[in-house]
Amino acid sequence: MKKILSFGLSAIALLVLVTGCSSKTGESTAKDSTTKERVTVKLGLIGADTDVWDDVQARLKDEGIDLEYVKFTEYSQPNTALANGDIDLNSFQHQYFLDNFNAEHGTEIVSIGNTVNAPLGIYSDKMKDVKELKEGDQVAIPNDVTNGGRALLLLQTAGLIKVNPDKAQAPTVSDITENKLNLEIVELEASQTARALQDVAASVINSGMAVDAGFVPTTDAIYLEPVDDTSRPYVNIIAARKEDADNEVYQKVVAAYQTDETIKVIEATSKGSSIPAWATFGTK
Incomplete structure (x- = not known):
């Protein structure tokens, strides 16, 4: 009787332990499937107008991505900050400006997407x-x-x-x-x-x-x-460090920018002064 009782209690204890572990694992899986880890991307900008990026940011939130604006006042600053790792991306310059900056400073910053052409x-x-x-x-x-x-x-x-x-x-x-x-x-x-x-x-x-x-x-x-074929070097871009060019999160930022929704905001806020470059010159 003692052996039978001991075996019975052990079986019950084992059943409780297995059930408990199974329950915890199920809870963890459910939590993982509903919780998306958020990522913050520091974006370097020049100027006070962020209407277009505000619109992009609203779409990125559904992707679990938050944009943090880092504003600069001079053209010499955002690329230095990007090269130093103080920001993740910047969006303020055209390709020709970036090429010249890289040549002068020995940096490896690249374009990962076109934004607008803004005539001088x-x-x-x-x-x-x-x-x-x-x-x-x-x-x-x-x-x-x-x-x-x-x-x-x-x-x-x-x-x-x-x-x-x-x-x-x-x-x-x-x-x-x-x-x-x-x-x-x-x-x-x-x-x-x-x-x-x-x-x-x-x-x-x-x-x-x-x-x-x-x-x-x-x-x-x-x-x-x-604005004509000679405008291509002056197309504004989103820039990243070379090693981050294929970063999945940064590519989602580009994809969220290059949309019909963004075109509408660009046209409304610039009153036709800025031209969606990816629609004219390609995505990058």
Whole structure:
């Protein structure tokens, strides 16, 4: 009887133990299937306008991804932060700017997706047409190599100057070969070009800086950069460190950006001043 009783109690104990383990495993599986670990992606931006990214972020939340904006004021900062690992991605520059930065700093930052093409514009609070510029007027342009060269090419397209064609997309002020109005080209940090309008006759301002200053490029610029095949180097991008180019989370960020929903927000917020580049030039 003692042996039978002992065996019976052992069997009951074993049954309870197995049942308990089975119950816990089931609970764990159920929890794992309903709980998605959230990931935060630090995104470097320049400028105050985040309407488009806010829309993208709303979609990413369903993917378990949260965007944390890290805002910078100068073009020299976001790539340095990305290369140092202080942020995960940035979205502020065109491909030509990135290529130049990599060459100058020995960094390996790559584009993982196209965003928009934002035409460069000439602005003035003193005139309505570039033809009104007079002898010796001052014209401000960005002082970095890529945007400065782009600004000079824009002034050439507007018929104001001519530059050495051998310099391709990177002419400097010293490469001006014809300047009939003897315009004085004033080179400023890009973030200062809009603020300089009260001191100069006209200023070449990057689209994002112009929008932050309250301008609508398509209506307020006295001359706007044409968009054609030569615009490809100036397509804005989402950038990552080379080793993270295929990161699944970052690719989801790109996919969430390159949607019809984003196109609607771009068109509404930029009033046609920014063009969805992935629809024109490809996804990257």
